[in-house]
Amino acid sequence: MIETSTAKPQNGEAPLVAVEGLTKRFVGRGGRTVHAVEDVSFSIRRGTTVGLVGESGSGKTTAGRAILRLIEPTSGKAVFDGVDLCSLSERALRAYRQRLQIIFQDPFSSLNPRMRIDAIIGEALDARGFPRGVKRRERVAELLTLVGLSPDHARRFPHEFSGGQRQRIGIARALAVEPDFVVADEPVSALDVSVQAQVLNLLNDLQKRLGLTLLFISHDLSVVEYLCDEVVVMYLGRVMERGPSRRVYANPRHPYTKALLATAPVPDPTVERNRVPLAGDIPSPLDPPSGCVFRTRCPHAIPACAEAVPETVTVERDHAVACIRQDELETA
Amino acid sequence: MTDQTINTTAAPAKDRKEDLYTATPAQLIWRRFTKHILAVVSLWFLVILALCALFADMVAPYAPFEVQRLRTLAPPTGIHLFHEGRFVGPFVYGLSRERDAETARVLYETDPEAVLPIRLFHQGDDYDFFGLFQSNIHLFGVDDRRQQINLLGTDDLGRDIFSRVLYSGRTSLTVGFLVVGVASLIGIFLGLIAGFFRRADGPVSRLIDAMMAFPDILLAIALVAALGPSAANVVLALGIVYAPRLARVVRASTLVIRELPYVEAARALAVPTPVILVRHVLRNVTSPLLVQATFIFAQAILAEAGLSFLGVGISPDIPTWGTMISIGRQFMSTAEWIMLFPGLAIVITVLALQLLGDGLRDLLDPRLAKDI
Ligand SMILES: Nc1ncnc2c1ncn2[C@@H]1O[C@H](COP(=O)(O)OP(=O)(O)O)[C@@H](O)[C@H]1O
Numbered sequence: 161m162i163e164t165s166t167a168k169p170q171n172g173e174a175p176l177v178a179v180e181g182l183t184k185r186f187v188g189r190g191g192r193t194v195h196a197v198e199d200v201s202f203s204i205r206r207g208t209t210v211g212l213v214g215e216s217g218s219g220k221t222t223a224g225r226a227i228l229r230l231i232e233p234t235s236g237k238a239v240f241d242g243v244d245l246c247s248l249s250e251r252a253l254r255a256y257r258q259r260l261q262i263i264f265q266d267p268f269s270s271l272n273p274r275m276r277i278d279a280i281i282g283e284a285l286d287a288r289g290f291p292r293g294v295k296r297r298e299r300v301a302e303l304l305t306l307v308g309l310s311p312d313h314a315r316r317f318p319h320e321f322s323g324g325q326r327q328r329i330g331i332a333r334a335l336a337v338e339p340d341f342v343v344a345d346e347p348v349s350a351l352d353v354s355v356q357a358q359v360l361n362l363l364n365d366l367q368k369r370l371g372l373t374l375l376f377i378s379h380d381l382s383v384v385e386y387l388c389d390e391v392v393v394m395y396l397g398r399v400m401e402r403g404p405s406r407r408v409y410a411n412p413r414h415p416y417t418k419a420l421l422a423t424a425p426v427p428d429p430t431v432e433r434n435r436v437p438l439a440g441d442i443p444s445p446l447d448p449p450s451g452c453v454f455r456t457r458c459p460h461a462i463p464a465c466a467e468a469v470p471e472t473v474t475v476e477r478d479h480a481v482a483c484i485r486q487d488e489l490e491t492a
Numbered sequence: 493m494t495d496q497t498i499n500t501t502a503a504p505a506k507d508r509k510e511d512l513y514t515a516t517p518a519q520l521i522w523r524r525f526t527k528h529i530l531a532v533v534s535l536w537f538l539v540i541l542a543l544c545a546l547f548a549d550m551v552a553p554y555a556p557f558e559v560q561r562l563r564t565l566a567p568p569t570g571i572h573l574f575h576e577g578r579f580v581g582p583f584v585y586g587l588s589r590e591r592d593a594e595t596a597r598v599l600y601e602t603d604p605e606a607v608l609p610i611r612l613f614h615q616g617d618d619y620d621f622f623g624l625f626q627s628n629i630h631l632f633g634v635d636d637r638r639q640q641i642n643l644l645g646t647d648d649l650g651r652d653i654f655s656r657v658l659y660s661g662r663t664s665l666t667v668g669f670l671v672v673g674v675a676s677l678i679g680i681f682l683g684l685i686a687g688f689f690r691r692a693d694g695p696v697s698r699l700i701d702a703m704m705a706f707p708d709i710l711l712a713i714a715l716v717a718a719l720g721p722s723a724a725n726v727v728l729a730l731g732i733v734y735a736p737r738l739a740r741v742v743r744a745s746t747l748v749i750r751e752l753p754y755v756e757a758a759r760a761l762a763v764p765t766p767v768i769l770v771r772h773v774l775r776n777v778t779s780p781l782l783v784q785a786t787f788i789f790a791q792a793i794l795a796e797a798g799l800s801f802l803g804v805g806i807s808p809d810i811p812t813w814g815t816m817i818s819i820g821r822q823f824m825s826t827a828e829w830i831m832l833f834p835g836l837a838i839v840i841t842v843l844a845l846q847l848l849g850d851g852l853r854d855l856l857d858p859r860l861a862k863d864i
């Protein structure tokens with residue numbers, strides 16, 4: 161049952177990536193189930209950037225890894241260029257690997273400490289069958305230059321670089337295979353604030369120049385606003401709200417999104433946002449609340465919220481919200 | 493590099509850590525210095541020992557099987573520099589032989605007249621160096637054909653203990669080395685499999701635990717008994733006995749490394765799993781592996797001696813430290829040197845290996861290195 165993308169008509173409107181009902185449950189200690197990702201759906205149009213936001217522990221990383229099938233999803237689909245990656249055999253998946261890449265959060269453990277930079281990038285070049293020899297050295301130099309490093313760095317080891325530089329090397333490795341789709345998992349959250357902006361600008365620039373399709377994972381809403389065309393807000397493994405960035409930021413419909421935006425530092429002090437503090441901690445994914453998972457912290461929760469998982473309803477074109485009271489709250 | 497090196501010194505590290513926290517800075521410096529010195533000295537000792545063993549044909553004055561009927565059970569001789577108050581350079585006194593009429597035992601007296609100067613690069617018996625070349629040059633020797641230089645004495649057949657300790661060292665070190673090799677092959681394989689593949693972990697770990705439940709020597713004897721006594725089987729048996737320790741070290745590190753993003757990055761690049769195992773996992777396990785291999789080297793030398801002593805080791809015809817001790821046991825009360833010197837050789841070599849392993853562990857453990 162192997163389909164190839166070329167068998168399908170290329171429709172400009174069809175999203176490059178469509179995640180449908182993606183679910184990942186881990187078996188935790190004592191055989192208990194960790195509901196890391198539950199029924200997540202969204203899509204990414206070719207050449208655009210979608211931000212995946214949520215507090216730490218909300219399942220963003222797990223979702224990103226499951227989409228690339230770096231971990232086996234429990235159920236659901238991750239359709240890439242017309243093919244459900246989750247249905248592919250391990251072997252069939254290999255053909256897709258170089259079109260899908262990931263940039264990791266931790267720049268220190270994402271590079272093998274025993275390998276020189278040219279070997280690290282060379283491994284990626286091997287993956288797409290790039291020939292060895294002079295050409296390869298030129299390509300490594302080119303990639304290093306592309307991410308703002310010097311070609312002289314090729315013979316060094318990772319420990320000789322700063323966090324920001326390592327993250328650039330990680331980006332170079334991901335781009336070496338000329339991927340179509342890249343998951344960037346909090347690529348700057350482990351970096352010094354002073355270099356965060358540089359790396360973000362680099363990513364943004366490369367995304368535009370190379371026409372990449374990007375899933376940008378972050379817990380920082382302001383970063384997502386700056387980079388992303390669309391945003392998906394996750395909480396405790398579920399999608400709370402998703403839609404075009406501008407609309408979601410200007411008019412958040414879900415109580416969780418509102419709370420996140422309220423607690424986020426406002427870059428422009430003249431903008432007055434409703435301060436609805438987010439009380440308490442995120443519940444354990446071992447035992448998520450029934451019904452709406454956000455109800456234990458939601459200021460608008462009513463008994464009905466505990467009954468059933470709220471349907472995700474489209475409120476405007478592409479803007480969807482999973483809250484049973486979003487209508488009344490909007491009018492209120 | 494320091495971020496990733498995995499520390500696998502589980503139990504002993506805890507106690508040492510506590511020590512480290514309660515130690516004064518001066519104690520810490522002293523500790524580091526002595527550790528360092530001991531490890532360096534040990535390393536040099538082992539290098540020299542290995543060279544002597546390798547070039548035993550040259551370093552030893554006599555062949556290991558050279559029987560001297562007229563010089564059995566001769567005691568060790570000291571090297572002297574002054575004869576009758578005059579400096580004459582390094583020499584040994586010759587021995588005169590007498591038979592005790594009552595006990596029929598041969599007694600040796602040093603002959604104060606027989607000054608035997610030690611000649612360097614002395615022409616002695618012919619030997620064939622691993623079939624590469626033939627020569628009769630020995631590092632040292634004495635000219636007098638009727639006398640001998642037996643620095644560490646001779647055994648019941650008049651064979652030179654010093655020469656035999658060197659030749660035995662060649663066997664013992666080779667056995668140790670090969671055991672480490674066999675144990676590494678098996679241990680790395682099992683450790684990687686158990687650590688990397690969740691489904692294999694249960695059965696492989698249980699196998700490892702089961703093997704470690706047996707005392708080393710007992711398991712080795714059982715294996716040699718099953719395989720049949722031969723040099724190759726002793727190496728194989730000891731390799732199997734020590735493989736679980738390496739497997740544990742490798743497994744523990746692999747469990748950690750498997751979850752690291754650089755392994756995931758390799759998987760995202762569709763790097764074949766065997767390549768990931770070697771290039772990304774094994775390469776980052778080398779430090780704890782090296783430390784453990786050093787300890788196993790020491791253990792293997794001890795175990796081989798034990799097996800030889802018990803008569804289930806390498807053939808008694810091949811001199812090893814163990815077989816030498818086994819021979820010397822009968823003369824323990826009359827000619828203790830036969831047993832003493834191979835025993836010392838084992839003790840010092842094992843100690844040096846342990847000290848080296850200890851030093852390496854500190855050196856290669858970034859967390860401890862930072863603390864000290
Ligand atoms: N391999 C795993 N085994 C068990 N639980 C896991 C595993 N990976 C992640 N989790 C759990 O899944 C939840 C979501 O984690 P993660 O996807 O890392 O969240 P985020 O990236 O949003 O911080 C967390 O509660 C985490 O503990």
Ligand code: SF4
Pocket residue numbers: 414415416452453454455456458459460461462465470482483484485486
């Ligand atoms: S469904 Fe209820 S608990 Fe959930 S966000 Fe809406 S109002 Fe709050």
Ligand SMILES: [Mg+2]
Pocket residue numbers: 220221222265345346
């Ligand atoms: Mg994460």
